[in-house]
Amino acid sequence: MAQHATTTHAASDDHGHGHGEHFAHPAPVWVLLGTFGALIFLTILTVFIADNVELGSFELLVSMGIATVKAVLVGAFFMHMFWDKGFNVLVFLSSLLFFALFIGFALMDSYETLPNVSDYYKR
């Protein structure tokens, strides 16, 4: 018998204490304003690049890169991920992982079967 009875009480006696604000983490004002400033700067930057810089096939990469930096800023500071429980962050990031799987497989398949589609229209 590996696990023998280690019995404890379910409703713990000590839940009564600490109705405090120890789970609230108000974000400092300068962090909020700084994040906002950075976001505006990046928005203007991405429009500027799209209009004035010829990047060819890298264009999508650059604009997505800037968008991702913006997303990280919003996530980390506006959404408090910077201060949040690791598990919650993990939960959110897992959605991105599964989205990546979805898009990865679908795109891989689409990439390889494109000739079948173009063949059809070439006929």
Add this chain to the structure above:
Amino acid sequence: MINPLQSLAQFYLPKQASNFAAETDFLFNAILWISIVSFVAIVVVMVWFAVIYRRRPGYVPKPSPSHSLGLELLWTIGPSLILIWIFFEGANGYATLKTPSNDAEVIEVTALQFGWQFTYPNGEVTDTLHLSVNQPVRLQMTSNDVIHSFYVPEFRAKMDIMPGRKHSMWFKPTLIGEYKLFCTEYCGEGHSKMVRDVIVHAEPWKEMLRKNVRWREDQNHPVANGHRLYKLWCGGCHSYDGSAKTGPSFKGLASLTNREFADGSSLSFSGSESDEWQDYISESIRKPDAKIVKGYPNQMPSFEGKLSPEQIGYIIRFLREVDGGTYTEPAKPATESEVEAGAEAAVAPQ
């Protein structure tokens, strides 16, 4: 020398009629025996335990461990090895399936609700698939409407056909005979009627094609032309013997005096020679959604651009012929002039 396992397989596997069959069946049987052995072992152990360790007066269970890393590893790694072997065998067979032979004959396949059209290299079109034994073929498949799937069990070959893209598959028939071709992707009301014959000929069909045994509409009786076009284009949804199919039957269509439509309107005809009747049939083929017969959904695709005016004319001749519900093969026209006369008569009014 008869392999007993081989002869057992005939009860659960179709004949082996293509080059893939032996390889696929080998894996099928291998998995079968692996499964039988492991399944029997599991069930025997389960029932045995249930009997000898059942709760009963006087029975005192002996202590036993609640976990064992060794056992867990054993039954993680053991099955994994078998599974890896099965995967590679399957992938091998799949590679054969996907690597067409160089000397494959190309046949164009068009799937439509609810029938098949096979176009051979010389331009001949049939509704049953003719192959010659040991001649590899490559099917270039397209669909006219929804997703269909080409499946001949004896060939162990299957491929979906999606509209909007070209699909390709190949195989080499190795056994003379007649087989069934099934559509295995659900495609609508007549899905289960989308079964046609596949005939593997002993003499090379290719040779026959070289001798130009292709259907020439200008050398055949217009009604025979119409019958052929019916089989290729219409037979999936319309019967001519009055039996129920997706669309209205052609029986009695030529002697129709009045037709009611889904929108409440109706048309009267004075015989199948009248312009009204011929215009109605011609319109129904080219723009089927213009007049929907009462009691039927709007589901027929347009054949505009797929059938020439002459061909529509042949179909009209055929419709007059099968008005009574039966079709008799017309005698071959004797002279060229008769053929010409027949072709002229068949041209539909525009």
Add this chain to the structure above:
Amino acid sequence: MATVTQKQQLFGHAPTNHYLDASRGVMSWIFTLDHKRIAIMYMYGVILSLFLAGIFALVLRLELYTPGPWFLTSAQYNQMFTLHGAVMVFLFIIPSIPAIIGNFVLPMMLGAKDVAFPRLNLASLWLYWAGGFFFIVVLATSGLDTGWTFYTPYSTTTSTNVIAATLGAFILGFSSIFTGLNFIVTINTMRPKGMTWFRMPLLLWGLYSTSIIQVLATPVLGITLLLLIVERLLKLGIFDPAYGGDPLLYQHFFWFYSHPAVYIMILPAMGVISEMLGVHCRKEVFGYKFIALSSVAIALLGFLVWGHHMFTSGQSEMASLVFSAITFSVAVPSAIKVFNWLCTMYRGDINLSTPMMYIMSFIFLFGIGGLTGLWLGALSTDIPLHDTYFVVAHFHYVMVGGTMTSLLGGLFHWWPKMSGRMYNEPLGKLFCLLVFIGFNLTFFPQFIMGSLGMPRRYHEYQAVYQIYHQLSTIGAFTLGIGIFGAVMTLVYAWFFGRKASGNPWGAATLEWQSSSPPSFHNFEHRVIVSAPYDFSSVVYDESVDGYVPVVPKREAAPAPQPTPAPVSN
């Protein structure tokens, strides 16, 4: 001093004011926030759907008794199999175990009063009803004939009521998401002190894994169905090739949800089996950690294999190879579970009760269902078997043989807790046997005709397959009688059964520390957390005709205390 009466009040059948009696009137049920009542109301819907779709199945089987058309037209036949599939999948099997057994048992296994979000739970139930209502609308209007997969472009062109059906499935998807979300949060934040992750009952692991899939995969179904609706209305051109769309993309969207959905159906069943097996063998479940983690492994790997539904669809060869390889990797955790279950029986104290019969039936049927998956995972053998009756038989062995068997087993197991009454043991066993025989007779012949080449969804078939179809039809009616009988046995027990004590099986998980049926707040007393399969923590007590917990000495709690003297031998 506690008296025998007091003990009976605590651990015997419910004396006063249990959850069924706590309040009266229809409104007290419709607007209840009590997870137990929500579970019961889910049960009505799920069992009703089972019967409805079961009748469709019997009609289908009867029609298929002859090769040609008999009493159904092709159009009616196509509607029948579509509605059978759609109702069974969306209204019966996906909600079945999580919504009934999960809702009832999960909070109690945690010693909690309710799930984390009772209102969300109620919303989930309402959405289930609303989704079911749309399926009624489908039945009352032009029906549905697309197959439950709604493949484009057929679904965008057919004249049947695809929009109502997809809207219904869309709404049911949200019902499923809410249940999953609720369970994850409840298990994460409401576990009692002392119950670490690896001291949770195995059912909770099964439900947790299921919930992960529900939350991650179901939204994709939502967007797929939404796009399909808009595609039908506005001819978007995303899925319909007539307007430049790609039907293969639809299949990727659909199976990204629907393959993991297969695990939504089977993982809770595996949890139920693991849970009941320990109790009815009265032995710690063998390889607890492996069973627990294999559930999570199946849930995560399940997201990587959807392409094995598309081996013949014309997806790229590379994709087929990758999907096939990953498919085999899912087989390993399933095998691990089966072997661990067998080892749990070894030297057990096996109570040959009705739930135990269902457990053994499950292992038998799931064994066949799982092993036949090998043919379908291997590329070259899948090609001829795809879309034949072999596939039909395979997934029925897993879904019906697996999930429905364990649902019935689970209902028999937790029925004393839900209703406060014991069922009739001989009747329970009889109908279990009937279900088992009928099931095998129905679906085993389908393997053979499938490997012989009989395609699925065929109204008319070649005469050579007739004998298998006839066996299958006979089996289907046997199965129907079996299921009906089993449900009737439970219904009879609900009203006329012998009163059950709080813990008639001697289970060590927390839900059995309540009275039967439980009170409104679940527990009349503080629960005592022990290891979930430590059966020395409960002892038989004649005065309540059931098991009562061994109460720890005060000075010993909450620190670990030495193993009590063996009680059962």
Add this chain to the structure above:
Amino acid sequence: MATTNVVRDEYSELVDLEHSHDHEHGQFIAHHFHSAEQQFDSGKLGIWLFLVTEVLFFGGLFVAYIIYRYNRPDVFIDAHHHLDTLLGGLNTIVLLFSSLTMAWGVRAAQLGDNRTTAISVLATMVCAALFLGVKAVEYSHKWDLGLLPGNLFSYDPLAKHDHALISNYLVMLCVPFGVLLLGFLLGAILNLNTGKKLIGQFYGGMAITMLGYFAGVGVGVLWMATMTPKHDSHDDHHAAVVVAADAVRPVVFSADDAAPKVETAVVDGAAAAEAPAGSTAPLDKSLGVFFSIYYCMTGLHAVHIIAGIAALAWIFYRSLAAQWRPDYFGPVDFVGLYWHLVDLIWIYLFPLMYLIR
């Protein structure tokens, strides 16, 4: 089968524990939670999981976008001529600002400053409505031009586009917000006059929110008005591009294939049926697929904005009622997280839709 070795005295201890901690529960702690923190943690994990479902819900549309952009890059490059980067950029900044005010509101709620929370949430709602107003101008302008999804697409580059500045579509889109504005104004005046300060303030705030929508419409229309001359010449230039593309159809799949063939009837069937043979420049419906995806993505996003306004209104009311305390601010935080996610999605939509060159 076994004898009992229960210590009977313990039962009395077991019994008295029911409801023993109920008195500790504050007003905002549901009966099944033990503490404010447990309740907050549950809610927080719940909202994160909800966001996960949202990401995957939108994820499907992103997959469709990327597959089609990959399959038909030319259509997507064509499309950017029809989207106004400045309005899109303006909306981006509006949404980013609303995120700032939302985060500010959460901070204030965490500190128990209900007044600041109310003002911040109101600002967030006004920004949301303003975003919708601009979007309404964009949508109605496109509908006027026939830039519609899929098969409805009827944009003719050769036709003259002298439409009214304020189109009928825009008026229709404004009607519900106008009705709401009047209703809220009336409600605010009536309630404030009768002394119901809380509900009056709430209605007032909602009226201001609706005014935000009309501010957005105004900005959009003004911008369109200044752009009109330039916009038309832009279209003319573009017309040449489309006609050139039509000459080598189906350009999408094979640039080397010259003449469109009869077999492509499956694809062009609908278009061919509408355009009589011999007419010039058949409509290029492939652009319609881009607009299908455009409307699906931005439309679903707009639905989320509307739902966000509803949720924010609830938070706004409770802020006015001063219900937030340092140990109870969960709902503000959760709605905030949702709002930031809506912002996050727009952060990706903006470059994907508006910045293709």
